Amino acid sequence: MGNFEGPAQLGPVLNACLAISAGLARHVVVYRTVTEGSARKRARTDGARSSAQPTGSASGPEWITAFGGGPAPIGYALLARRHFHEYGTSREQLAQIALTARSNAQLNPKAVLREPLSLAEYLGARMIADPLCLYDCDVYCDGSTAIVLSHADYARDAPRGVVRVEAMGIAPPARAQYAQHIDLHPGERAAAQMWARSGLRPGDVDVAGLYDGFSILTMLWLEALGFCAPGESGPFVEDAKRISLGGELPINTNGGQLSGGRLHGLGFVHEMCLQLRGEAGERQVRNARVALVALGALPYVGCMLLRVGES
Amino acid sequence: MTEALRAAHRISFSYRRSVGGALERFLSGLARAEIWGSLTKGGRVLVPPVDWEPETGEATAALVRLEDTGVVRAWTWVDAPGARQPLDRAFAYALIQLDGADSALLHVVDAGDESAMMTGMRVQAQWRPERSGSILDIRAFVPMAPGEDVAAQRLPAAEVSSARPVPIPNGSARGAAGSDRPSGLLEVVSDVDLEYAYEPGLSASRFFRALAERRIAAGRCPGCGGVYVPPHPQCPACGSGPMAEVELADHGVVTAYTVVHLPFHGMTSELPFVSARIRLDGADVPIAHLLGEVRPEEVHVGQRVEAVWADGEDLRPTWEAIRYFRPAGSFTAASTRGAVGPACDR
Numbered sequence: 001m002g003n004f005e006g007p008a009q010l011g012p013v014l015n016a017c018l019a020i021s022a023g024l025a026r027h028v029v030v031y032r033t034v035t036e037g038s039a040r041k042r043a044r045t046d047g048a049r050s051s052a053q054p055t056g057s058a059s060g061p062e063w064i065t066a067f068g069g070g071p072a073p074i075g076y077a078l079l080a081r082r083h084f085h086e087y088g089t090s091r092e093q094l095a096q097i098a099l100t101a102r103s104n105a106q107l108n109p110k111a112v113l114r115e116p117l118s119l120a121e122y123l124g125a126r127m128i129a130d131p132l133c134l135y136d137c138d139v140y141c142d143g144s145t146a147i148v149l150s151h152a153d154y155a156r157d158a159p160r161g162v163v164r165v166e167a168m169g170i171a172p173p174a175r176a177q178y179a180q181h182i183d184l185h186p187g188e189r190a191a192a193q194m195w196a197r198s199g200l201r202p203g204d205v206d207v208a209g210l211y212d213g214f215s216i217l218t219m220l221w222l223e224a225l226g227f228c229a230p231g232e233s234g235p236f237v238e239d240a241k242r243i244s245l246g247g248e249l250p251i252n253t254n255g256g257q258l259s260g261g262r263l264h265g266l267g268f269v270h271e272m273c274l275q276l277r278g279e280a281g282e283r284q285v286r287n288a289r290v291a292l293v294a295l296g297a298l299p300y301v302g303c304m305l306l307r308v309g310e311s
Numbered sequence: 312m313t314e315a316l317r318a319a320h321r322i323s324f325s326y327r328r329s330v331g332g333a334l335e336r337f338l339s340g341l342a343r344a345e346i347w348g349s350l351t352k353g354g355r356v357l358v359p360p361v362d363w364e365p366e367t368g369e370a371t372a373a374l375v376r377l378e379d380t381g382v383v384r385a386w387t388w389v390d391a392p393g394a395r396q397p398l399d400r401a402f403a404y405a406l407i408q409l410d411g412a413d414s415a416l417l418h419v420v421d422a423g424d425e426s427a428m429m430t431g432m433r434v435q436a437q438w439r440p441e442r443s444g445s446i447l448d449i450r451a452f453v454p455m456a457p458g459e460d461v462a463a464q465r466l467p468a469a470e471v472s473s474a475r476p477v478p479i480p481n482g483s484a485r486g487a488a489g490s491d492r493p494s495g496l497l498e499v500v501s502d503v504d505l506e507y508a509y510e511p512g513l514s515a516s517r518f519f520r521a522l523a524e525r526r527i528a529a530g531r532c533p534g535c536g537g538v539y540v541p542p543h544p545q546c547p548a549c550g551s552g553p554m555a556e557v558e559l560a561d562h563g564v565v566t567a568y569t570v571v572h573l574p575f576h577g578m579t580s581e582l583p584f585v586s587a588r589i590r591l592d593g594a595d596v597p598i599a600h601l602l603g604e605v606r607p608e609e610v611h612v613g614q615r616v617e618a619v620w621a622d623g624e625d626l627r628p629t630w631e632a633i634r635y636f637r638p639a640g641s642f643t644a645a646s647t648r649g650a651v652g653p654a655c656d657r
Contacts, residue, residue, distance in 0.1 A: 071578075074586050077569030085567070085612040129569040129586070139424070182567055182588060 007170035007190070008211075008296025009265030010304055016149040017165060026154070031146035032266040037112075038142050048091055073137060073214065076297065078215040079127035082182045084131060089219070095122045095235040097215040098135040098258050100244055105255025107245075107283035112141045112261040116148035136215040141261030145270040155309055161277035164309035166290075169194025172300045184231075187224030187294060187301045193227070194303050202226045203306075206288040207275045208249060209268030211295045212256040221294045225303065245283060253283045265295035269304075276308050316516040316628060322505045327498055333360035334551055336374055342444040346377045346436070348412055350606035355413040376606065379436035381409035381416075388425045398451060403428050407452055421451035435459075444497070513543050517556070520626035523580040525620050527561055529594055530554030537595045561618035562639050563591035569608040585610050615639045 007014050016028035083089045099122060105111035117135065125133040125181060155162045161243040168191035173183050195201070202225060219233035228236040237243055243251045254260045254271040261262075261267070272291035274280045294303040330338065333349050337359045340347040348358030349371040356375055357365075364371055386405040394400055397419050405428075406415035421437070422428050432551035434452035442448035511519065514530065518541045521528035530542025534551025540559060545552035568587035572579075585607055588597035602610055603619065623634050 071575040073573070074569055074571055074575075077571075078567040078586070078588055080614065081569055082567040127570065127572045127583075129571045129573065132569070 007168070007172075007302030008300040010024055010168065010170065010269075010293070010295050010302030011221065013147070013149070013269065013304065014168060014170060014302065017168070020149060020151050027148060027150045029146055029148055030266065030269075031144065032263050033144040034140070034263060035142050036140040036262065037115050042139060052259055055184070073129045073132055076214040076216055077132045079182060079184065080131050080136075080214075083184055083216060083219065083231075084268055086184065089234035091123060091133075093216050093234035093238050094131070094136065094219065095119055096176045096240040096243065097212060097218045097252075097256075098122060100237075100240050101212060101252050101256040101258040101260070102135075103244060104250075104253050104283055107281070108254050109139060109257035110143075110219045110261075111259055112139050112268035113255070113259040116260075132214060132216070135258065138213050138257035139259065140145060141263075143261050143267070145263055145266050147266065147273065152309075161279075162309035163273050163306050164278045166200060166305035166307045167194050167197035167306045168302065169197070172301065177198075183299075184220060185224050186297065186299065187303065190303050191225045191294070191303045198265050198305055200290060200307070202304055205249065205292045206290050207253060207272065207285040208251045208292040208294070209253075209256075209272050210251050210292075211265055211268065211297060212252060212258050213262070213297055215258065218256075219250065221303075225292065225294060228252050245285065250285050251287065253280060265293075268293045268295065270304060276306060314516070315510050315513050317331050318509045320507050320509055321509075322503070324503050326501045326503050328501075330497050332341050332362040332373065333374065334362075336360065338444040338446075338497060341374075341446065341448040342442045344379075344381055344438045344442065344448070346409060347374050348377050348409070349373070357414045358412045358416050371657070375411070376646055377412055379438075379449075379575045381407045381412070381434060381452075381454040383420065383428070383430060383434055383452075384408050384415050385430060386420065386428055388428065390425075395444060397447060401425070402451065405434075405452065407434060418446070418449060419451045420453070427454055444499075472557055482640055512544065514542050514554070516541055516628075517559055521544070521558075521631075522630040522632035523626055525561070525626070525632070527559045527591065527618075529557050529559045531557045538593055539596055540591055540594045540598050557580065557593070559591045559593050561591070561620070561633070563589045563594065563597075563616060564634075565602070565610065565612055565614040565616055565640070566590050566597045568602065568610050570610070581609055587616075587636070589616055600633065601635040606636035609638075 012030045016025070016030055019025040019028055035145050058269055084282060097118055099119060100145050102113065102117040106114050106116065108112065108114075122133065122135050125135050127133050128137055149165075150158070152164070155164075162219035169192070171193045173186045173189060201310075210218045212218045219237070222228055222233040222236055241247045245253065252258075252260075252268070254267060257263070257267065263270075271280070272293050275285050276291050277289045278284060278288075291306045292303065293306065294301075296302055337347050341625060346358065347360055348356045349360035349362075350356055350373045350507075351364045352369055352372050353364070356377070357371075358377060360374055361371060361401050363369065384406045386403040387397065388401070388403050392400065392402065398421060401424075403420040403422060403425070407418055407420075420428065420434055425537045433455045435455050436449045437453050439448055439450050445539045447495055479648060518528050528541060528542065529540040530536050531538050532549060532551050532554055534546055534548035535549045536546055538557060539547070539554065540556045542556070543552075544554070546554065566588045568585055570583045571586055572583045574582060585602040585605065587600060587602050587610070589600055590597040592651065600615065615638065616636040618633045619635050619637050620626065621634050626632050
């Protein structure tokens with residue numbers, strides 16, 4: 001899994017690619033299994049308090065934990081607040097990430113939250129750490145996903161459609177966690193590295209899975225990856241048609257982690273493979289040839305381009 | 312040179328995890344002074360039992376109960392046991408192949424003296440009177456005198472390792488246990504007790520000591536001039552160092568904030584509380600702190616704030632020497648747009 005130095009949740013995928021290309025392995029299974037849903041339910045039954053882990057945030061934990069900077073929602077709320085302040089981003093704009101995810105989840109039988117969600121309900125939802133409300137935070141679940149990575153030579157023998165790893169970007173932010181600065185473009189360097197390793201461009205991407213542990217992170221990825229200019233993700237998503245199924249850039253077609261359930265990023269890899277193999281059912285993006293997965297959050301990030309492989 | 316600060320910490324908690332399947336049955340068997348193994352489809356008996364065969368990944372066929380006697384296949388002597396080891400006198404760690412099993416179980420042999428140990432010796436489990444479903448319910452294995460070796464008397468030596476207890480299909484071990492727990496929810500509790508010392512290093516120690524004097528001792532990078540609170544040994548942006556100490560006033564401007572409405576584990580503040588990033592005047596990076604003496608709806612980016620210091624015994628060399636920041640109406644608001652990192656940041 002991700003750590004403070006590596007390419008976030010893409011770490012095992014990167015390791016698999018490197019092992020295969022170095023000849024250490026021919027096939028590698030990367031999987032993620034979580035039972036967070038039932039564990040939390042049990043904790044509640046036992047009368048125990050459900051506790052958030054003090055996980056990664058914008059700077060070294062020893063300088064922020066004492067002041068409520070430890071739990072993830074607080075750190076990301078500060079990012080959102082700064083984005084709102086710098087660029088005039090609004091809650092109505094941020095809401096489109098959550099609402100789009102929920103619309104997509106309704107087409108995914110495996111999604112956790114499938115009831116329709118309206119803008120009014122979003123705006124009326126209780127605050128967790130403002131401006132992030134309940135629907136800006138992803139949902140825990142019980143779930144499992146596995147991705148098999150194989151040497152390219154195997155493609156012609158593969159029983160199902162083949163997806164090719166086109167390029168990866170793993171460069172961490174310049175100043176991961178040294179100081180308490182607020183980095184609104186943590187994925188920029190990783191994105192630049194990924195694009196430098198491919199002839200593809202943002203306009204070539206047919207479908208994307210952009211990490212949404214918190215909705216603001218999806219917005220930051222849209223900017224870092226060059227789908228819009230820095231600071232312009234608000235206007236970019238304002239008309240949600242653009243990021244919805246049938247739009248210019250459908251994102252988080254499985255419902256993301258906001259509505260689909262939290263598989264710590266690897267759920268997006270799974271979904272993008274389904275899309276490229278034409279196996280995404282009702283939520284299939286027509287003629288999807290190129291997909292993008294961008295995972296993680298400050299201070300660790302990773303992104304990956306996938307395309308339909310020749311078999 | 313001043314010495315670095317050092318703070319002693321201790322973390323104690325009970326780590327609880329649930330086990331299921333064969334492991335649950337093994338542990339609940341131990342509580343009844345019984346040892347259970349699993350029978351593979353290939354006819355091997357493995358102890359401790361497993362749900363899937365290690366070689367093939369196939370489900371195992373059944374659980375079987377084993378004798379609590381066996382043969383030492385390998386051992387190593389521990390002359391001076393440590394505090395965390397199972398016995399408080401010299402003992403042997405040993406791989407013990409129980410009668411009827413095809414694999415060996417790691418446990419300890421309480422033989423008194425190393426000269427009593429021998430590969431191939433026969434041993435028997437010595438059970439604790441109080442048992443809790445733990446591998447330590449067997450206090451130790453002890454050497455068997457030839458006269459008390461019932462299994463060896465009952466079976467010719469050559470047949471001992473191939474003797475098969477009567478198989479009991481998976482699922483009925485629970486009935487035998489009389490356990491009313493739902494499957495898969497046997498809880499194993501491990502008590503964790505960890506002592507450690509936190510040493511923040513020289514540069515942070517100077518910073519903490521200054522806080523106890525109500526001073527904020529920041530650092531200025533000799534290369535790019537960036538001012539950091541707290542100071543770093545080297546500049547995080549350009550790598551130059553060491554930083555020169557520069558004292559900052561205890562007021563600044565809010566660069567970001569969030570009003571927290573959800574209780575988090577370990578938090579002591581009353582809800583809602585305001586967590587903020589505050590850039591002290593003259594600094595290039597913000598610090599994280601709490602805002603107080605302010606209604607959450609009145610907080611805004613760009614707001615001027617000042618430190619409220621602790622008093623008396625609470626004024627110690629810790630970050631909490633500043634209790635919180637509060638609005639400072641007497642200062643004029645400055646523009647904060649773009650002012651969240653040093654010039655060399657990006």
